Amino acid sequence: MSYYRRFAAQTLKRGLKQPYVYLVSALFSFIAVLVMRKIGQVDLPARTLDFLGMAIIFNGFLPLCFISIYLCALPVFFVEKKQKTLTMLFCSPAGLGEILWGKTTGLVLSAFIVPLLFMLVSMAVFTPHVLASMASWKALAAIMIVAVTATAYTAIVGTALLTAHDDRVINIVVFALTLAQFWLTKLTQSAAGKSLFSGVLFQYAGIMCGFIAMAAAAYFLYLSKIRVVESA
16 A cells, blocks of 8 residues: 555645635736736747746746745644644554655645646636747746755655644744755856856756755654654
């Protein structure tokens, strides 16, 4: 039996009941449509459209995932622990890794993929020509980078909430991750401008690798059943 899929499906189902998901989806969809309509009113060259597409994805979709996951992470990782539900799960065959990554996947699907689909559908309905003009393999690669970054971000937040005594730790972690992203942006911006692999796509790929490294460190070096049980 795959406990990973079970926790992912359970978290997705619970996440879709959160009102924050739909409020964020509606707000960002409205903003995205307004921006796309403004772009459609101006005759821009292909290179400029490509740049704007990257800007919308990295400066729009990435904050979207951070905000949604911040609003929805608490009941997924912290409340169940305080209710002793996770402690009882440790007596089952389910491993801590299956619990963390199952919940992480379910939260990313509900708090990021669902709002992202809302935005894409809204743009396809109201600004289809502008959306089509921005569609490219670079845009698809950028969305994949954002999705992986969102997964690593969620895993870090989940690890912090699973091992914390106080739910306010999420504010400290999000602030630290914001500083880390700022530092990674500066570092990768310099590297992307001087190396063979130049451009914003490679810059954010570097930021993604930084988040993956932080998530791996939190998972392998810090997360443990003892810390989860002691924090409950």
